[in-house]
Amino acid sequence: MVACGSGVASSETAAYKLRNLLQDRKLQAEVRVVNFRSLKNLASQADILVHIAPNDPTDYGVPTVNGVPFLTGMGLDPVMDEIEALLKS
Amino acid sequence: MTDLSETEHKAKLDEFISQDLIRVGLKAASRDEAVCELAALLQKHGYVKESYAQAALDREKEFPTGLPTMDVQVAIPHTDVEHCLKPGMAVGVLAQPVEFTEMATLDRFVQAEIIFLLSITVPEDQVKWLARLVDLFQTPGVLLQLKDSPDARACRQLLLEKLRKEEP
Numbered sequence: 612m613v614a615c616g617s618g619v620a621s622s623e624t625a626a627y628k629l630r631n632l633l634q635d636r637k638l639q640a641e642v643r644v645v646n647f648r649s650l651k652n653l654a655s656q657a658d659i660l661v662h663i664a665p666n667d668p669t670d671y672g673v674p675t676v677n678g679v680p681f682l683t684g685m686g687l688d689p690v691m692d693e694i695e696a697l698l699k700s
Numbered sequence: 701m702t703d704l705s706e707t708e709h710k711a712k713l714d715e716f717i718s719q720d721l722i723r724v725g726l727k728a729a730s731r732d733e734a735v736c737e738l739a740a741l742l743q744k745h746g747y748v749k750e751s752y753a754q755a756a757l758d759r760e761k762e763f764p765t766g767l768p769t770m771d772v773q774v775a776i777p778h779t780d781v782e783h784c785l786k787p788g789m790a791v792g793v794l795a796q797p798v799e800f801t802e803m804a805t806l807d808r809f810v811q812a813e814i815i816f817l818l819s820i821t822v823p824e825d826q827v828k829w830l831a832r833l834v835d836l837f838q839t840p841g842v843l844l845q846l847k848d849s850p851d852a853r854a855c856r857q858l859l860l861e862k863l864r865k866e867e868p
Contacts, residue, residue, distance in 0.1 A: 619781060620776065627828070679804045683768060683770075685769075
């Protein structure tokens with residue numbers, strides 16, 4: 612589950628990138644985009660939360676990774692490694 | 701993405717990156733001023749509603765969009781679809797950088813030299829272009845080349861070329 616402010620551009624783009632990278636790594640996962648306002652209600656349905664919003668103090672009870680590298684390309688491999696490890700755990 | 705013929709797709713991309721929406725050497729004293737200038741272009745050409753500028757500024761404060769990209773730092777401000785009328789992207793190549801807060805933080809900053817102000821109406825339809833825009837951010841040298849565009853026409857040509865690229 613990928614979340615950002617309005618679920619319009621940043622998260623949609625990060626999700627698109629994530630889907631391609633998951634495919635490259637032959638990993639199976641459903642990627643869903645949500646906006647931040649609906650996250651409280653939906654987070655419990657996720658196995659991993661890819662987060663693109665600042666200073667969110669909420670503990671959703673779900674492993675969370677930073678989604679910005681999907682947009683900048685910088686630090687992307689470690690994030691994908693983290694997601695791969697979480698998916699396999 | 702909705703199934704479109706190649707011609708339709710090209711026409712849509714031509715409208716998404718219109719020369720009317722590009723300013724090279726844009727002078728702005730602050731982030732808000734730069735966003736307002738570019739939002740005025742989007743509004744003037746019928747891409748967004750009057751409410752867009754304020755909505756984009758408000759969203760920027762809560763969910764910043766500065767990106768610490770390599771070579772040249774950028775920002776991709778945008779807001780909810782309800783303020784947008786048709787898909788488009790205003791581009792400001794700034795005379796002097798302005799400070800944006802880095803995405804997903806409130807306490808890190810980037811000195812943005814190019815601003816891409818997005819009007820997104822159907823995210824699933826426009827995401828391929830956004831993904832290619834992001835690819836462009838990640839390709840060494842391209843942002844530098846954009847920053848050095850002599851005029852809006854050259855800037856647009858380069859963007860069209862990069863966003864038109866076929867899927868690998």
